[in-house]
Amino acid sequence: MSSDFSSNIPIYIQIMNDVKLKIVSGEWEAGKRLQSVRELAVEFSVNPNTMQRALSELERDELLYTERTSGRYVSQDQSKILKARDQMAEEYTDNYYNSMLKLGYKKEEIVYVVSNKLDGKREEDKNE
């Protein structure tokens, strides 16, 4: 996998977000054993020290945990995973909202655009 890294955000934070997304989306299942730091570093094309830092931070957030002898795992605590998911949803929503404000939309117009979009999606689902 190769990631595009935004220029002004530290790489370890971007890696944290990529890994978080894999966890909350279930791509990495609860209790999954992670590959070694080096293998992950190669997969994400980053320095192993950067990978290590990102994983340590995620351990501190309790989304990952280490068994002393057998390696590193995805948390089995669903409440932690759901909390992280809510946080990401909030961030995405904030980003969307702020981008719309930048485009000059007013609050009511944003609501209108979103509900229109949802109506369209419902139609699509019906036709499937």
Added chain:
Amino acid sequence: MSKIIEISSLQKKYGSKTVLDNISLSFEKGTIVGLLGPNGCGKTSLIKIIAGLINDYRGKVTIDGNIPNEYTKSLISYLPEKTYLSENNKAEYALDFFEDFYADFDRKKAEEMFKQFKLDPQQKIKSMSKGMQEKVQLILVMSRKAKVYLLDEPLGGLDPASRKAMLDIILNNYSEDSLVLLSTHLINDVERIFDRVIMIGESKVLIDDTVDNIRQTTGKSVEGLFEEVFKC
């Protein structure tokens, strides 16, 4: 982390032209360091001094506590800017040569990488593309179990896919107690593999910081900062 290379007050001149002026740096084990700067800024001279190939300099340079000598050369795996493989021979000959010459060369590892990158040891070097030649060379250099890897412009004339392959070779093979010092002017593709970058310009060290620190404090990528520092 312990220091593997220490450089203090290093000065190097070619005639009246100073290319390295009062440079002091140290390098730690277990790190990948980018040496960045425009062409002719002294990157290659610095690397050659560490490799023990340039001796007429002022200041102090030590590798694992020793000034460059036969012992330090045995610790260093050096990839020069220009290829030195004998063109008329098969790649296999280069494997034989490295096996004879370097006690720390892991032939099995090199052969596995040949397979991985679909290189044929029976092919003559001169009939390989430039990208294939550079891969062969990097595989040979990274298959030594060295303390220091000095890679001078390993990404030179490669297309992006090959560059990614080269970075994978480096990430997969450096050991946690070794140092990789890599010079390049192609920053964008590689900055994510560095722990730290050093920018050299006008014979001095202009920037020396970790990649994430640079991003946090300047709000710029290393490439962005590079463009600003070396604005023409």
